[in-house]
Amino acid sequence: MAVAGITEQQGHTVVALEGEIDLEQAGAVRRALLDSLKKGRNVLVDLSKVTYIDSSGIASLVEGLQVARRQRGELALVAVNQRVRRVLELARLDKVFQIHADLAAATAAPPSGSN
């Protein structure tokens, strides 16, 4: 499954994704993100184990980001590999999402909207 796990880490909900996020998996990713955003305002999406993503997966991330911002929270991306970054760049979303190098950096940073 594309959603490897959902954990709480230092006030952040971390949704870890893995494998190929295409049309088949985009629905599950979307539900995981929206569920997590119901519980907390700030969600980190760990993409370190994602080997493929396309417009369907990106659409789920964008929808999560929009919901998070509506509730004055944030949805940030963590450990974006080269392949995922290429797709974010193509969509010109690489500047729209907050991107953290790894989970340590992400959880150390104060979640936006918390102050």
Add this chain to the structure above:
Amino acid sequence: MQPSETETGRIAAAAEPDELRLAAELSRSFASSDNVDATVRLALSNVMQLLRVEAGSLFLREDKDGDLICRASLGPNSIEGLRVPRGSGIVGRSVEEDRIEAVEDVSRDASFFKSADATSGFVTRSILCAPMRVGKKPIGAVEVLNKQNGQPFDLKDRDMLQVMANAAALAIANARLADQLVEQERIKRELELASEIQRSLLPPADPDLPIQGINRPIREVSGDFYDFFTLPDGVIAFCLGDVSGKGINAALLMAKTSSLFRCLGKTIRAPARLLSILNREICETTSRGMFVTMLAGLYDPASGELRFANAGHLPPMLRKEHRRYRTFEASAPPLGILRDAVFPEETVKLDNEMFIVFSDGVTEYRYGADEELGLDGIDMLLKLTEEQPLGQRLEQLLAELDRGGWKARDDLTLLAIDDSLAGRIWRRGQTEAKAEAKSDFLFGLTIPAEADRLKLMRPALGAAGRAAGFSEDEIADLELAASEAVENIILHAYGEGHPGDITLAVHRLDDGLMLRIRDFAPKVDQAMVKPRPLDEIRPGGLGTHFIRAVMDDATFIPLPDGEGNLLELVKRRKKG
């Protein structure tokens, strides 16, 4: 005698009506009537008044068993519909022996058909019966019953009734003839309609194409057919066939076979395989004893390459110039005979030659002292028309046959490919290298339009990309573009919940790969899949933008309506 009813009309109005007057009146009345039943009734009623009888009836003879059926009956009790077996009763005797019968007292005549009275309750005493004939053929009889006042029928009565019977016989014969004419006219109209529909199954002549055909049926409808159409990449699919037998059944099988060809020929690009599919279909559903000889092929005007397979049809002719031609024997049976027949394929490279396929009506055309036209004849006729447009050459070939004054005995059908025309248009040699590079087909996949199949397609593409020397980043782009294209088809062309097939064909180019992704969904409005502005952040709609961003070329290749959508993607290796 005074007429008591107005309907007895002019006949009864005469003070002393004689046979001549009656004959004239009846003939005029029958001739001007389009309703024989009504006229027969009126005549019967007139005769009854003149002869002063209590009842009258008209019988018609059934062709199949000679029984007589009462078609009109006037008097106190109707016997209309009564069937009198052949030769029975006084009326039967009158018809069989073709003579007028007068019986003064039926109780003394053993042949009186008693069941008529039993059915009607009428009591018959005397009968006068006159037979009706058309030429020598008996068609029925008219009879009158019970002269009023118990008088016997006299000679004048006999003459009068026979006159009426003769006039009625003519009227009935005319009406039957008219019915036959109407039926013949109806069949003729239907055949004309069938012929028109059949002509519409033939492809329209296109002077720009190096292929033309001609079909001239010997009857309204034909068992011969030909077809050709251009595929998206310019290759021309064609066929010519001849259904065994003539007439409507042959025409129907022709319509079926040519429709199947037109449908299958758009996707199956292997003449031999196409013929074996057609063969199985025709074996399964065609009535015994009917078969189709057929030649099907593909001709690429850009390269001159011609591939064809022949199911029992006459060998086609490859003509270089006058007296220089060769043929290709068919080694496979006609379609519709052996379910598992195998159809070998021939490939030839045309070099400004002419390829001619024809039906046996052409080669077996007989002229002079029963000579067959044959291949030499076709060759000769083509010589007469050098330098003319292809379509006109075929027209003129048939015109030359007509000029000889001998009649065709079969449908005449010809299909010709003139490679010299194609060679001129395509300036062959200049484009050849590129055309050949384009045709290096690596592999093809058929993928059901379902999201969980995408991940199965990508590894194959990745392998093709690696084999073509792409970098891992470029391979990721290839996989992305193909996935996006297939997702677009799933979501927009078929729509979710309406899965169909998607085909992916991968071709190697000199400097990269070409992907052709096709669906069989209704035509997609190109505007729907256009990339949309990215400054608006919202889910979806990114796929087409990705495709255009990562591929060097993305083009929708127009297909005819109903043929689905075809997207061609090209990715070239980065230089250096």
